[in-house]
Amino acid sequence: MCCAACVFIGPTHIILALFRVLLLHDFGNSSSWQQILSPRLDENKIKADCEQLYVVLKNCDAPDQGARDGESIKTLYRLVFLLSYRHGSKLMAITTTTASYLCHHPMLPVILVEILRDSKNIKVCAYVLDILSKLVLKNAIVGETERKAIRRVFHEPHHFRTLLQALRNMDTRYQVLVDVTDSTDEETTQAHDMQVRFLKIINCLYSRKGQSQISLITEFNVEFIGRHFVKHAMSNMEISRCMLPLIKTFCRNKKNCELICDQAFVLAFVTLVPAVKRYPAGISILRFLSRSPEAMAELCQSEAVHHFVVQTAIHHAEKSTHRKYLMSTMYRLAKSSYGMQLLKNTSLWLSLLEFFMKSDRLEELRQRMSFTRAYTILHRGVTNKFVMATPLLIDFDLPGDIQAYICDRANHHSSDDSDNDEEEEEDELRNARSRTVSAENEDDDNDDSDNDNDEEGEEDERMETKEEDDKDNEMQTENHHDVNDEKNFQQFFAEFNDFHENNQQGCELFKSKIHRHALIDRLALPDLLPHLENDNDGYLTADINHYSTDQLYSKIVSMKNNLATFQPVVIYDLDELITQNQHQDVNIPNIEDIHMNYLNAECDMMSTEVLHFESRFECGNLRKVEQIGEYEYNLFISPDANMACGLQWFYFQVSGMRALATYAFNIVNLQKCNSQFSYGLQPVMFSVLSYALNSRGWRKCGSELMYYGNEYICSESNKQYRTLRFCITFEYNGDVCYFAYHYPYTYTRLMHVALASFTLPNDNVYVRVEELTKSVGGFNTVPLITITARNTEKTQFEERKLVFLTSRVHPGESNASWIIEGAMRFLLTDEETAQCARENYIFKIIPILNPEGVIYGNTRCGLTGNDLNRCWKKPHPRLHPEIYNAKRLVQYAKEYLQNEIFAFVDIHGHSRKKYFFLYGCNARQSWDESDAILSDTLDAFNALPKAMSAVNPNMKLSYCRNTVERKRETTCRVVMWREFAIHRSHTLECSFCSGENKKKITTGMLREIGEGLIRALANLTTSSE
């Protein structure tokens, strides 16, 4: 017969195809098998054949031995034998041998699956399932090595799809079977058992994590899984139970979560999991689901989910990982307004409290994190207070068109424009990373437990680029070079024309008035006194985050029950002061008086029942203070001027304290979900008496630090505000103390102190200070500093490369100013390296790109409410003159000078990482393929990070990134690189928290980073020459 002929001549794939055909069509008809086996159709003879084959199989050596065709024939015989000889004592033994043989033919398991998919014969399916489970599931027949080989075969998404198709087809077929009235119970049971077995096989193949192919599965299949689960959850729980691991696997992908999670699914899920007691799988699935906003929406609709979570947490979360997962799920659920409503239910709230208290004690190690989360969740269930983030309108002496622009923006942009959900982002990144790792234990939810290892992008360039409104576009003009401006920019390169003139006196020019709003027309004391360097502020310790959880729990319980014993009193209200026109009446004492009072022992009289607060000075931004306990205060800070966002930077003055009493300060309207304040970061404090008596300047301070979501909800965005809580024990009565997010660095300090203090170490140094432009509205000067060496025999200006340094585009990142000051100071020293840097480069430095932002104590924006680091692509000459002119400066250099632009470094502060590091641009890591033309074979983007790590131990090379992401298109780094082909275009990011060996960041360390930047640049010239 023809088939048999094929068998004997054909190559392996024909044989396999034949095998499939035989199975599909002729299984029930044993005669064709018998024909192959024995032409004489003699039953006894067949048995004899089988016996003989068994012997052959048993003695069969490694399968790849022997000629190919001979081997194929053997294969066929063995399979045929296996499949036809169903009832025999030797079945098991034969199956064993055959199965191990099959393992070495990777396509055979796949063919089995195809048979499952296509065959309409339930008996065939049952038999194939039997073989497949022997191949895949753990048993004595196939060894682990073989099983691994088979699983590898199935790693192709294509095969997974086939498996799912088979499952789908089986389901349909059995449905028909079950529906037929005369089908027996036995048949129904058999059909269900087969599905269960099949699901077990699938689970075994796909339950491993890190299967990136899961994301490639068609929507149709995902939806089928969801429906299948729901269908059987009510009728046959065993099937649905077996589907849990499969669903867990699917849900690692956010998109799948959205496809699976609907109301029916949620209901089936919360019913099934407790019924079959599969809590661990349930917890994991729920956690995955809660990562998808769409799935979250479904979950939040169901009260049952919340009860399920709470009940599971209380009674079934034995493992600490489960508690951790439940905690993150709860945390996300509680963020929704529906979740908030449910938490108002007192018994639910109390059960949660009980669970948190229990698990806090169980998990000493993770206590800090779980506690701050618990506290955040519980706050949702107390009486929430809705507050508006009211913009503080500043400087309406602005020209009409700019005022109109600001008003329009304030009306149309919601308050939380800048607050995208960091945690979701982190989850997503971890997902992406974990997909590439296949270790089972990698499944670890540390979305905010260890910031050192997260793979965040530049958090300061984190805001999504938003398409500007049409109105904005009207204000935008084309940024093309205007020939008439050419001469204007030439003046900033005067060193090329009049190198004998040294314009250093220029900095004296800036001692004239600095334009501030009447509200803040003065300086705080620390900014009037000479800065005392703090070179050593110690190391991070766990102590500062240590607090009494019992105390805090009892506090929140009394909050829940409205049992507050102290009636809050507003003791400082800027808006009130403005309306009463008392804003000129500012209480900033002078240091001599404070000192005198101390020496005359009159300090004790200065202590009062209530602290006095003040912040109407440069960089200050306190809006309102409430006393909420004898020694406890709630502080509200102002959002960025003319905006309702920002809310990170703070700077205020306190007086009237009692020595040795411990005060608690809660800054209650912070916006970021997470902060280094939970991991060792402390605010900075300046004590006037400590300065006068012990020569101590700014230092890190505060104990019992906590950062958590509080009872205040932003009424526009419905998002929970965060509290930074810290405790202080003051040293002296009658002191005046200042607190800030980080070491303040005012615009005045730059203009009056830093620039004026420049001294030239020798005659060879060339320095020029000039006004690059007026800031927005024409208010203040944006200074440009040129530093290089005078023309020498050795090098001429024309041969030197240009280096641009900028900072404080984000005003809340005061560390950037200390760094750039460090760089400038080092450049003006006698040191050989500084000399080398001057002789090889012309430095163009813009130390404060956003003067008004700095003056008004903003966190991110300028007066017009724009994040200026999002304006580099198309800066507007009137709305963003600082950026517009900085960009034109570079453009001029690029187009009209022969000098190479060696580097552009824009300096920033990073609130969620430690150390300092650089971001650069690598064309090969760009989202935009057309960037390929910028490709640079020398990988110049690596040079500066490496050089910096060689000179400063606080540099963290592993944090450096060179990706060019779409959402960073309009940042300085990307624009400079793409438009002017500056290969070393970097963002330097520096932590507010700590550097190497957990050493707390000090101003001395920050200056050393600036110095290191110059040293690194100098080293790059010598190494390349």
Ligand SMILES: [Zn+2]
């Ligand atoms: Zn920044």
